[in-house]
Amino acid sequence: MKKLLTLWLLCVSASACFCSCAAPAATVSAPEKLVCLTFDDGPHPAMTGAVLDILEREGVPGTFFLIGNRLDRECAPLVKRILDGGSAVGCHTSSHDYARAYADAASLRREIAEWESAFESFVGPLPAVRLFRFPGGSANSAFRRLGSAAAVLRAVPIDLGYTVWDWNVLTDDAAGAGSIEAQKAAFDRSFSAYERSGAGAPCVVLMHDGIANAHTLTALGQIIAFLRQRGYRFVTLADLSASF
Numbered sequence: 001m002k003k004l005l006t007l008w009l010l011c012v013s014a015s016a017c018f019c020s021c022a023a024p025a026a027t028v029s030a031p032e033k034l035v036c037l038t039f040d041d042g043p044h045p046a047m048t049g050a051v052l053d054i055l056e057r058e059g060v061p062g063t064f065f066l067i068g069n070r071l072d073r074e075c076a077p078l079v080k081r082i083l084d085g086g087s088a089v090g091c092h093t094s095s096h097d098y099a100r101a102y103a104d105a106a107s108l109r110r111e112i113a114e115w116e117s118a119f120e121s122f123v124g125p126l127p128a129v130r131l132f133r134f135p136g137g138s139a140n141s142a143f144r145r146l147g148s149a150a151a152v153l154r155a156v157p158i159d160l161g162y163t164v165w166d167w168n169v170l171t172d173d174a175a176g177a178g179s180i181e182a183q184k185a186a187f188d189r190s191f192s193a194y195e196r197s198g199a200g201a202p203c204v205v206l207m208h209d210g211i212a213n214a215h216t217l218t219a220l221g222q223i224i225a226f227l228r229q230r231g232y233r234f235v236t237l238a239d240l241s242a243s244f
């Protein structure tokens, strides 16, 4: 059973987004402070492994939204390492090309089918919980131009059995944040807004492992320590998708 859950979510554009989730279950209690660390645009031969080194050292899971055309023989062991370590993976389209992926519903379906085919070819069976994140989020610039017509595209991954996730906290590490100070400032700003929202939604942090960025690695360690100190429990979006 599926329903559309409206969360307060902050996109790159700072506009509101949505998340579609499955029905409530008993695995996660509502008042608990939960956080999902998410990493987009990988796998990357060096960066994904460096992120995993930190997650494994800290004993926390992450959720990786992978680009299909980056799934190859070289990166397959990294994806297996993600899964073997208790983290989750999701679909982030095959090309991450707005013009191709968002041309129409058929194009988006093809992008997802290509992602699935690449995953099955190089990694193995598709994950039991299907997670999807739109490149640019569900309020990306292409969808904003389409207006109400974007609803058809937003429905595509849901119709294919995926749970769609945006984010509500970010570090702007893919939007030109060129220093650890800039990433920290972006995190502080969005996390304060998230806490002020008081909506009780899980904290979903957006970071990127698609390009090598030492500042992202530094920020990741600091964010884990900060959230742990605030009493957050680290879970994956696959955990949450089975909990709403």
Ligand SMILES: [Zn+2]
Pocket (backbone or CB within 6 Å): 040, 041, 092, 096, 134, 135, 136
């Ligand atoms: Zn992306």
